[in-house]
Amino acid sequence: MKTSSNLQQRPSYFQLQTSYFPLRPSYLTLLPFLFLLFLFPNSVLSQNEEKKDYSEAFNLIEVWLDAQKDFDKLPGISAAVIEDQEVLWSGAFGQANKSQPVPMTAETLCSICSISKLFTAVSIMTLYEEGKLRLDDPIESLLPNYDLKQQFPESGPITVRSLLTHSSGLPREANAPYWTGPDFPFPTQEEVNSGLKEQETLYPASTYYQYSNLALTLLGEIIEEVSGQTYDDYVQEHILTPLQMGNTRTELPENLYGSSLAIGYSALDREGERPKVNFFQAKGIKAAAGFSSNVLDLGKFASWQFRLRDTTTAEILKPATLKLMQQVHFMDPNWRSSWGLGFVVYKGASGSTWVGHGGSCPGYRSTLQLDLKNKRAYAVMINAGGTNPNRYSSGIYGILNKVKSGKKADTDIKFEDYTGYYDARPWGSEEYIGSWEGQLMMINLPSRTPADNITLYKHIEGDTFRRVRDDGELGETVVFERNSEGKVYRYTQHGNYVYIMKS
Known part of the structure; x- marks a missing residue:
């Protein structure tokens, strides 16, 4: 069981994307902005830098912590990320009291x-x-x-x-x-x-x-x-x-x-x-x-x-x-x-x-x-x-640092069709597939260093993707397959199948 209060603690995506001026500004429209930039350059630039969309990172943090809670057999875990004067994200997973049960929350003492x-x-x-x-x-x-x-x-x-x-x-x-x-x-x-x-x-x-x-x-x-x-x-x-x-x-x-x-x-x-x-x-x-x-x-x-x-x-x-x-x-x-x-x-x-x-x-x-x-x-x-709480704080730090542009690519790919947990047994425990800045993302669970275990896949056509290598070149092909209802139920890679467990 998990709870998360990040929706109440951070600005919405729309708020984060609000710009200072229209797309085709006049010189007069730019004057206030230029004046602020002259007087407070660091302040204005930092506000622009903070307009990253971390929603995919927050989702991955929650997926990862929820999995680690089970694989590490933690009764409960709570966490928060603070950015200066704001709660950037907070969440909790598991139980504060296993016998009742009482869920762990970010407010749990x-x-x-x-x-x-x-x-x-x-x-x-x-x-x-x-x-x-x-x-x-x-x-x-x-x-x-x-x-x-x-x-x-x-x-x-x-x-x-x-x-x-x-x-x-x-x-x-x-x-x-x-x-x-x-x-x-x-x-x-x-x-x-x-x-x-x-x-x-x-x-x-x-x-x-x-x-x-x-x-x-x-x-x-x-x-x-x-x-x-x-x-x-x-x-x-x-x-x-x-x-x-x-x-x-x-x-x-x-x-x-x-x-x-x-x-x-x-x-x-x-x-x-x-x-x-x-x-x-x-x-x-x-x-x-x-x-x-x-x-x-x-x-x-x-x-x-x-x-x-x-x-x-x-x-x-x-x-x-x-x-x-x-x-x-x-x-x-x-x-x-x-x-x-x-x-x-x-x-x-x-x-x-x-x-x-x-x-x-x-x-x-x-x-x-x-x-x-x-x-x-x-x-x-x-x-x-x-237990080692620094392992989890380091994992959260690594995931957030993995965000580059902080903007979702302009694409009509329905990443939710592929999102879910996939059965990696007997070679591993499970895999999670989701979206990451306009590409498909896969991570093996459990993971001690989640940011290092993220693999990205570029969409080619239809349900076909190719792995993005560290040097940016494309590697092997992954093809997702759908059942009679049109829902993804497995993918094939290197001629073998991996089946979805839950979405």
Whole structure:
């Protein structure tokens, strides 16, 4: 089962194709356009560039995610693509609660686990802007009761900056077995602090990257100590309320569990099943892993970042502060792990800087990734462990990047006659055939990299097509055949038949 809200979230095709002037404009008609082009060249050109029609790409994203949900045995998956200040597409597939059943939607809440760290980092930086702390303040000056043993006499101080960049040398976790099922005994804040005296540093500060939930947990305590507010109240007042993120909380809403809040399921067992995971609250670890949200609210969080980076006016933070957070502040000696202040920062294949964070909690996986250059963000949530949400966000990214002109070719071919799922067994599972910018498109399902598995076919005549090679030349012939009712029921290629399964 799938739901999709893209029709409500993006402009219609007609709106996207609205032009600035008639096809045969007079000089006077062009004057306003030329004036705008002179004053705001980037703005006007970017509006023209945004007039691509992504409807075929959205359809393929939905076909692909729906298939992957089944082949990867996901209970449910939700996703959203944000373009600057708009939801370009959103959709959901599968179940939030398999026993009821309750369908997954783009509004369904999930644990976002470590994406919580981004809200903690932003909160720290609001206090930084107010002059209430400095990035190089040692932890002891901000948390008087901190007493974790520093086992390296030569170590420099553990600072706010090193806590934010996972370079503090602190252990990964607090002194409690909270990742252990079936009950996941997360500690209270008091239990976290009482356990510090039984722990010691893993490395000298600012030496190696070591991801640390303990570090971000202690930053949550610093927020309380410095602001005089509870962590929950501070985040609500300074981030969630201003951004109208009404579906984001610093905990999991137990009263919504199984309805608006998806039930979490485990990694696959040998029988191919995903047992239900017990409900949990992160308690004293909430600043590192306690939040719940949905993909649309994470979209608001992403839009705020794009908006702030594009202005000189403060909104929650000053633009310069967010840009500072999204620069590399620590690079591990292996040159593979680079961190900003709370954000993972990395370089994309196209040269664009990407920032974001992932989340993994009992029964849930999530990701939020922002392409800063192109002002696009990708949010994915899965209510199951042992999964990789980045695989799906990367697949969505690849499909959208496959769009070239974004315009359907002027043709009278009825692509819907050929559209559907075809039986590829025993050599593969299934194929999906649809349209793509005036040509026939085929993709094998399932697919880890859908954009790389798209094959295009050019119409020759009647029900005959030929494969378009990577160099643009034409390859083998594919001929579709119709039954007595005139409906396509199979195609032949290389002298063999492939039958349609469903349309």
